[in-house]
Amino acid sequence: MSGERLQPEAEQTLGTVRISRRDFLKIGGTGLVGATLLGVVGCGRGGGGQQGGGAQGNNIVTGIDQEPAVLNRMLSEGQLQVTNDTTAGIVQAPIAIQPDLSYKPVLAEAMPELVSEDPMILEYKLKEGLTWSDGEPLTSADARWTFEQIMNPDNNIVSREGWENISKFETPDERTVRMTFETPYAPWTDLMGDNWPIHPKHVYEGKDFNKALNNEVVGSGPFKFKEWKKGESLTVERNDNYWGEKAGLDSVTYRFITDTNTLITSLQAGEVQFINPPPDIGLQDKLEGIEGTEVKIGTGGVLWEAIHFQVEKIPNLKMRQAIAYGINRQQILDQILKGVVDPLESVLIPQQTPFYTPAWERYTHDPDRASQLVNEAKAEGASTTVEISTTSDNALRETLQEIVQQQLKDVGITIQINNESATTYFSKTTVDGNFEMGEWAWYATPDPSLTSLFAANQIPPKGENYYRYKNEQVSQWMEESDKTLNETQRAQLLKQVQEQMAEDLPVFPMYQRPIYTAFVQNLTGVDPNPSLAGVYWNMGEWSLQ
C-alpha cells in the first residue's frame, strides 16, 4: 500500500500530471518486497499503562506469538511449540514433564514400570474413572487405538522412533497397558510423555487421522476446544466433565500476535492478560515497566545456546581452547540478559540429572592463558582470523557475537561476523558444515541421548553432527548408553562422554534460554515450564483472584 513518491511539482506546467503506470508499479512493487523483507522492526516503549483489568468474568485472553498449523501434535505439521501451548489444557498423555524436567503421572496411576529388562516390557495402569470431555470413559482401548494410529503407515506421524521397537501392545484389562519391546529403548519416557497424548477412539475411529484432529480436538484435559478463528484467535473453555479438579478459569482465548511490541502493548492496554514474548535485549525492563503486571522468568530452559565449532575448519585444538578461555560468558549474560541465567557447563542441562556433569567448568575466563594458546596455535600454523555465524535478525545472538568479537580481540583473535537468515542457516550452512564457529541453540529433551548430535556416524545427511566431530571412543560410549536401561550405568557412560567432549571442545556451551511471562497481578497459578510442555502446561490450575 505504501511506497509511492510524489511527482515533482515542476512537471505540472508541462501537463503531465498523470502518473506513469509503470513507475507506479515499480515503486509499489519495491515497497511490497521491502516491506516483506523488513518484517516489522521494533522500537518504542510503553509508558503509563492501564491497571490490569480487561478480563471479563472468569475468562482470560492471552497473547501468543504464533498460530498453530494443526492441532494434532503427532503429525509433522504439529511440531511447533504453539501446538503444545494451544492444546495444553485439552490433550493428556500417561505422564507429563514437570518444570524441573522430571515426570509425573497424569492419566497413568503411577509412573510406568519396567516389568522386565530382557525382553524390555513396560507397563502402566490408567487411573480409575477417567473420562473424555464428552463424558465417555477413557480406557486402555483408547491407548491401543492411538498406538495403531501412530503405526499406521498412511498417517503422517512425525517420527516412529521408539514406537517401532514395540512388538506387542497388550491391554489385559480396561486400565492396563503392556508394551513389549523387540530391542531395548532407554528413552521410553519420551513415548509416554507430552508429545504422545492418548486420543479418543470413539470420536475418531474410521476418520482420516491426518485430518480429523487438525482444526479441533477432543481430549480428556481440564479444558475443551471451543472455537478457532483462523488468523485471529483460538478459544478453549472449561471441561465440566473433567475427571480431576475442575479448571479455575471459564475460558482461555489465545490471540495470535506475532509482533513482540504489539504483544506488550496489548498487555498494557488490558486487551490480553498473559503473554510470553521471546527473550530479547531489554525485554525484562519493558515488561517490568508495565503497571499492574507481574513478571515471572523461568530459568533452566530446554533451549540451550552454544558456540559450535566445525572442527574440520578449526582443526587446531589450542585455537578452540583459546577461544573458550578468551570468552567471558558471565559478562555476556550480564549484558544481554541482566544475568538472570548462569553459564551452562555442559551439553546436557542440569535438570538432566543424574546424567549431567559440569564438564566445561574448566574453561573459566582466563585472557592470559588464551593469549598464550593463541601464540602456540599460530606457531603451529593456525589462522588467528575466525568467522562466527548465526541467524540474522536475532538481537540476542547478534549482541552476543559482538561481545565475543570484542573479548577475543583482546587475546589476539580476529572475529569476522557472517550471518544468514534462519532458514538458510539451518537448512544449508550448518548441515553442509559451511561454518567455522556458529551460534545456535539445541533442544534438550528429558532423555539425555547425545548420539544424533555428536556421534562420528551422525554426520549429515544421517544425523545432526554438524560439527564433523569424530571421536570413535566417544561415539562408542554414546551408542552403548542408548542401549543401557540401568540409569546409573547409563549416567556413568554419559559422564565419560561429557568429560571427553569438554577436552575435545567441538562445542562451547553458553546458556539456557530463559522463559519470560508477564501477566495481570490477579492471575494466579502460573508456573512456567521451561520444557517443550511450555508455559501453559498447568493452565487447569490458573485462576483469577
Place this chain on the structure above:
Amino acid sequence: MIAYIIRKVLFSVMVLFLASAVIFALVSLSGDPLAELRNNPNVTQADIEHLTSQYGLDKPMPVQYLIWLGDLLHGDLGVSFKQYAPVSEIIGDRIFPTFLLIGSALIVTTIVAIPFGVYSAIKKYSLLDNTGTFLSFLGFSMPVFWLGLILQLVLGIYLAAWAGGRIFYVAGMTSPEGGGLIDLLQHLTLPVLTLAVIEIASLSRFQRSAMLDVLSADYLRTARAKGMSQKNVYLKHALRNAMIPSITLLALKVGLIFNGAVITETVFAWPGLGFLLVDSLNKGDYNVARGILIISAALIVFFNLVADLAYSLVDPRVSYD
C-alpha cells in the same frame, strides 16, 4: 484499439508467466519448509527424507515448478504443507478481513485527500496549503510500523487511560466474546488510520498537482472570461479533469488489495492476507505464500490493463491507435 487490446493481453499473459517463475523460485529459495523439523532431535533423518519426497521437494526445482504451474493452470493452487487443507480455502478465509481493512482505508483516503488536495490547489501557498504540504511530507516519511506503534500508544493506551475506559483496541479484529459493529469499529479504527494517514499524504499531493495543472489551462480562463461563477469553474470544469489521475491511482490500488497490508496487519494482528503471507513464509508453507503472490500478481496485471483501457474512455485525448 482492438489490436492494442490483443497486444496488451498477450503481453500481460507473458508477464504473468514470468511472474509465476519468479514467485516460485523466490519462495523456494526463501528457506526450507522442513527446517524446524531438522532441528528437532526427535525427528530422524529417515523421517525428513520421507517428508521431502512426500512434498515433492526431492525433485529438481524446474520439475517442481512445472508440476505447480500445471496445477495452477487447472485452477488448483495446491495443498498447504502445514495444514493439510487446500490453499484456496486457507486464502479464502482471509479475504474478507483484508478487504474490509483496505477498502475502509481507501474510502477514508478518498474522502479526505481529494477535497483537501483541491482546496490546497485553489488556495495555493495559503497557510492551510503550506501546513498540508508539511504534514504530507511528515506522513509520507513515517515508517508504517512506527506510526502503528505510536497510534497504539497514544490512541490505544493513553487515550483510554485519560477517558477512563477502552475506546480503541490495539490488536485483532473481534473480541473473544463477540460484540457486533461497535466492537468491529473499535478494532478497525487504528489500522485503518495507520494506512490512511500515509495514503492521504500521497493522494492529496497528487490531487493538488493535478488541480493546479488544470487551473492554469486555457479553457478555464475562457470559462472565467465568459463570466461563469468561480464555483462552477472549479466544480464543473476543473475538478472533473483533475480527478483523472487520482481515479487511476485508486484503480491501481485495488489491484494491490490482495497483498494485504503486510506491515499494518502484522502490527495490529489483523487476520488478513498480509498476516497470512508473513506467517506462511515464516513457517515455510510455500504453497500458501505462492498462492497469495500469484493471485496478487494476476490482479495487479489485470487492473493495470483496466487502468490502461479506462484512460481512453475517461480522457478522450488519449488514443491508442
